[in-house]
Amino acid sequence: MTTPAYATDALIADDIDAYLDQHQNKSMLRFITCGSVDDGKSTLIGRLLYDSKMIFEDQLAALESDSKRVGTQGQEIDFALLVDGLAAEREQGITIDVAYRFFTTEKRKFIVADCPGHEQYTRNMVTGASTADLAVILIDARKGVLVQTRRHSFLCHQLGITNIVLAVNKMDLIDYDQTAFDSIVADYAAFAAEIGIADFTAIPISGLAGDNITQGSGNTAWYGGPSLIDHLESVEVRSTANLEKPFRMPVQWVNRPNLDFRGFAGQIATGSVKQGDTVRVLPSGKTSTVKSIVTFAGELDEAQSGQSVTLCFDDEVDCSRGDVIAVADAPPEVSDQFEATIVWLDDEPMMPGRAYAMKLASQTVSATVQPPKYEINVNDPTGAGSHLAAKTLELNAIGVAEIMTDKPVVFEPYRENRSLGGFILIDKLTNRTVGAGMLHFSLRRAQNVHWQAVDITRDDHAALKNQKPRVLWFTGLSGSGKSTIANEVEKKLAMMNRHTFLLDGDNVRHGLNKDLGFTESDRIENIRRIGEVAKLMTDAGLIVLTAFISPFRADRQLVRDMMGDGEFIEIHVDTPLEVAEARDVKGLYKKARAGELKNFTGIDSPYEEPEEPEIRVNTVEMTPEEAASYIIEQVLPLK
């Protein structure tokens, strides 16, 4: 075992103040390590911690005894044991999540994201890569460039990591053979060029033996480059590059301690800002002047990317959480339709057409994703089969798709600005983070299609009809009586001189939606279109009645989100499955039970009951006539 290269700095003992001065102004580098299961990642990180003196004596003693007990290195220290954290994986012997490790040298503080190499854990790697300035791609010198190597490199590149280190590990096991090393580097260079990695640094190392980790090794006299630590200490970090870009700061929080102070708090994403600068608030586009840059330590003349500050303006321009403050003459774009690369992170596959919450910087909007244009074959991202046809994205899949948002989003392409181009998708019901993505560009149609401002407004339409437009959304099992009751309600409304329209399977499925079948995604699209039509009709001032099974909560929520406050009235036509099946007016249950009808709600496809419908009618206790009267009572007054 080699002696730790960073064994206690003599300066600590001799002149602690000088030492601290030196360390006060260190920079920071965040990097990830990726490699296959047996490439020796954990061993390498353990080695870095050990060599930089980040292991204390008691930990070392525990490590030594653990190494002998469960280690894989005989009587030698098993560095991997230092790094493999959680109880379960200590037993399994594999790293299964992202772990963050810290070490420091004289020049830099390092944060390492230890990313698993196991096939199905793309999710964790993408997480680790999202905050990294640099990636160390490990290769087992005996095995060369593997499928996993390609996948990891591709994902790092997708996440915008431009600093790549190819660490060819286990050189000790191939007798430090230069020819083998050169051939691996040549293989990798060919692949890297194909996926657009412009540059990388290749280093022959041994995590176990310590060659070229902290200092050059006599075993690789033929290698003239830096040791791994030398390289990590000297490589340029991303924050410096961000400084040269135009100023952008997403507003996180409006600071209003009293009537005399109104400040906009946020972390500067790119560029810098000075007192007196003219800035533009997006998406409104209004301009103002920076009066002061406020911090706890006093006002600043200037602040730069990475800093968390509070800006005050000269005037009372509207600005709130989600807005972006930018340099006035080069503002970012605003759009509601994008093309993006999406990485799916959840066990439940992506549902095209479903409304997810999308968080981008401090903006949260509702977003729907179109069926992917294609899924990327991450194992072979450059080959002929690199684009796979896909209707959805499953866990760990990565694909390119169009996204539409319900409100304009201030953004920049991810390649130019991680903060305004990276986003996450959240399932509105489970609240899980289900996807992550990178915006490429705004689709032209969003830029060119502006809402036509009309002179006759929806309020005018409604006033002419002497009613408040609404959607009465009937949901329930097949045979529950939705159409019958909706029809009764419409008759009663007509008697009351109300202007109505009933949308049901007969007039929608045969026309507008005749291209749709009964798969889950088709059913979602069916409901989305009905929602859009209903919305247009409410704009025209109508009271719209819809009678569709609409089995999924998320889809009804999507329609609810389209409508104005109080305009969407969910009516659960509550009929037990046995009762609906016993009625079986159209003979559909019988067919479904016989297996002749697939995806039939209640039989082989779920019905998600409304949790808090505005109205619930029980068709076992009420006749359709009684149910209709009850509904009318509930929705009064009508204007």
Added chain:
Amino acid sequence: MTPGLTHLQRLEAESIHIMREVVAEAEKPGMLYSIGKDSAVMLHLAKKAFFPSSPPFPLLHVDTTWKFREMYDLRAKSADDAGMELLVHQNPEALKAGINPFDHGPAHTDMWKTQGLKQALDKFGFDAAFGGARRDEEKSRAKERIFSFRSASHGWDPKNQRPELWNLYNTRKNKGESIRVFPLSNWTELDIWQYIMAENIEIVPLYFAAPRPTYEYEGGLFMADDIERLEQVLGHRPRITERSVRFRTLGCFPLTGAVESTASTLSEVVQEMLLTTTSERQGRVIDKDAGDASMEQKKREGYF
């Protein structure tokens, strides 16, 4: 202006960003305040994040009645200085049963701290609670997210954590669930000390060496912070010796090992820390209860 930020500036900006996200998105945030050096740094960062406003949430101290007296002194002063409300919770059952570290062993931590914390979070209804834990402290902490979700019963499921990408934090939760937020996740012990020096942050004087009354108990060295109480619980008066000692971490005085030291200034403390060869939590008895996996187990049960 120097291009690029130093490591401390980057850490500070990240912590401030995290705190502002919580305040913008949570309904009722609160800050767990343990009076230690990490809490002191976290509180200082909160003052910076919301200046000129006071941090818009209260401080919560889950008390065991066994903390050092100097900690109680600083507790009141810090809350006052920050213009924040201080909430103190003592588990009434533990109080009634007279739970103490000598007679009740692991039950002391469980009743006062784990159960006390859960009671306090329920009582004050926090949906997001800041904690000062760092990833470099312990192996299972290294894998915990910055925004760590807890079930309605406050349990942590390490296998079911939300992926955390970029600086985007998903703060959505179902009714009853809550979030523990760790704004110091990426700080190390050295970063904390450097920051305390750079920002001149007030910490409990126990971190600095001074002559103090000490006694030995089961192989460890402890400070007799309240000798009458010790005598009452132990049934005898331990043999007190005055030694120059200090503490690397602060908790309950009978559970927090003292180290013999003469380091009486910040730089001497940092010097000693850098030259020392035992890790920070070693002075604490709590981690050793169940061997290797003990902290992970405690977190699953709801400990911070």
